[in-house]
């Protein structure tokens with residue numbers, strides 16, 4: 051028996067769940083079924099079994115830390131194989147003006163692929179999935195993971211149950227969600243409980259037909275991540291990588307979540323949530339939507355280090371926000387997650403000391419490198435690890451030296467640890483009523499043209515700024531070359547219903563009378579000097595200077611001037627004390643040609659991808675922006691920053 055088959059919890063499954071388990075186990079044919087209780091003992095048992103199989107290694111240095119290295123074909127989310135299935139295509143994607151994209155898999159000719167997500171007919175997809183799942187768990191154990199997104203006593207939390215044949219998924223779900231017997235207890239409190247059904251398989255029944263690379267079973271040729279909002283179901287096959295396999299995170303909390311949010315009048319967004327206390331002791335909460343691998347974790351854990359004495363940051367969440375207006379008209383946010391699944395490269399003592407400290411215990415690392423003295427290693431740790439006295443083994447299990455052609459760690463290597471391990475976790479991070487949000491910040495990686503920070507004019511303009519976000523692609527998904535891609539609201543990979551309707555929802559939610567609407571901003575930490583290719587802004591802790599400006603704007607300080615794209619900081623209004631060699635003009639230059647081109651690409655993007663579904667307010671905003679840029683007075687920008 052591969053894993054101890056402790057089945058007594060089977061008796062505790064509500065009948066709806068039991069019949070789901072029965073139905074799927076008949077299809078997948080696992081050798082065992084195991085209901086997870088979420089205990090420490092169970093976690094230890096699973097980790098030990100995985101260590102024995104060689105699926106993970108124990109860190110020689112850090113307590114209860116584990117290293118997994120994947121099959122190199124299974125390292126990130128696969129957007130082209132992420133599909134939303136419904137009866138009607140239009141509920142999910144508009145028909146692009148110039149037609150659908152070429153299909154990725156000739157065996158699935160009827161997927162409709164677009165720049166804003168992929169759709170397929172439910173019944174047709176079920177046939178494809180039944181073929182893949184038939185017998186897919188032979189020789190393995192089917193784990194049943196009852197889990198909750200959101201705090202236990204919160205009325206807005208939601209329950210899912212994931213069936214998976216991956217113990218790596220079980221141990222990761224234990225970190226990322228509240229899971230186990232206490233969720234079964236919640237399910238049993240009501241007559242016919244609601245839960246999102248999730249089925250996951252690595253897609254490698256045993257004995258395996260092909261060698262299992264790095265002891266990481268996966269099936270890249272058949273990988274498919276599917277969502278059935280009309281059936282409250284998620285079915286994902288072939289990948290063990292977190293973003294594809296931990297159903298609570300992207301599949302539920304963002305994709306299915308945003309559909310529930312639309313129906314029920316709230317928002318499920320790809321946003322960090324942070325508490326900011328200013329030197330006077332006033333506290334406000336901000337959230338921020340940056341695309342994958344564009345700085346959410348880092349901003350949520352920003353360390354001020356007396357750059358502006360008196361400021362303090364506390365972290366509520368680093369990836370997902372569920373938000374709704376309360377009875378007093380304030381926008382309140384909860385973090386539905388229980389842990390952090392963060393990008394490892396770039397995390398260092400100088401950039402994110404809080405995260406570095408947090409991952410010293412109870413952490414699962416995936417695709418990082420290892421030092422000869424048992425520490426973890428990745429790009430960015432050059433100054434924290436004495437490279438003269440240790441040797442490094444890369445994530446591909448090869449000897450690695452400074453200057454090697456390939457990186458030591460995969461660029462999308464990740465750490466996975468409990469939120470409670472974060473030393474600056476906010477005291478209200480599990481508060482059932484959520485924290486009141488006063489600022490919404492959009493941002494992305496824009497090497498040119500987009501200034502360090504600006505404030506939007508009003509709610510509709512804010513929705514427009516979110517809708518027109520663009521960012522350089524990163525290693526978080528399968529795109530290999532750096533290209534500027536549209537990533538509206540940082541949700542492109544996570545949109546699960548028609549983007550036009552998504553925008554209408556955002557517009558309408560801000561229109562109810564009596565709301566205390568948050569102010570909205572756009573930031574860009576990633577401007578580069580075109581000649582040296584170096585970042586123009588030091589970023590990380592230094593971003594407190596921008597957080598400070600935003601905080602003061604929330605207090606209506608008169609420190610902004612109107613520009614064609616929004617309010618820019620007035621000259622001298624960003625605190626630059628002790629910061630040397632900053633070219634502030636370059637950081638705030640609004641170039642007419644750049645912005646006219648930007649308008650042109652936005653228009654093309656809207657026409658091609660959203661067209662008749664785009665709310666009229668967005669066309670109006672685009673016309674207004676274009677007109678303001680046409681009239682750009684050359685002297686205006688001199689007054690700012």
Ligand SMILES: Nc1nc2c(ncn2[C@@H]2O[C@H](COP(=O)(O)OP(=O)(O)OP(=O)(O)O)[C@@H](O)[C@H]2O)c(=O)[nH]1
Nearest residue numbers: 342343344345346347348393395396526575589590
């Ligand atoms: N230059 C610069 N790089 C940054 C800054 N903030 C974050 N980064 C780098 O950007 C990468 C991704 O940052 P994260 O904070 O992990 O991104 P995220 O938005 O949380 O990513 P997901 O978990 O994929 O959603 C890391 O390599 C960081 O070191 C910044 O202010 N300046």
Ligand SMILES: O=C([O-])CC(=O)C(=O)O
Nearest residue numbers: 127292293300342369526
């Ligand atoms: O899902 C993942 O791989 C991690 C993540 O947060 C993202 O990509 O935005």
Ligand SMILES: [Mn+2]
Nearest residue numbers: 320342343369
């Ligand atoms: Mn993310």
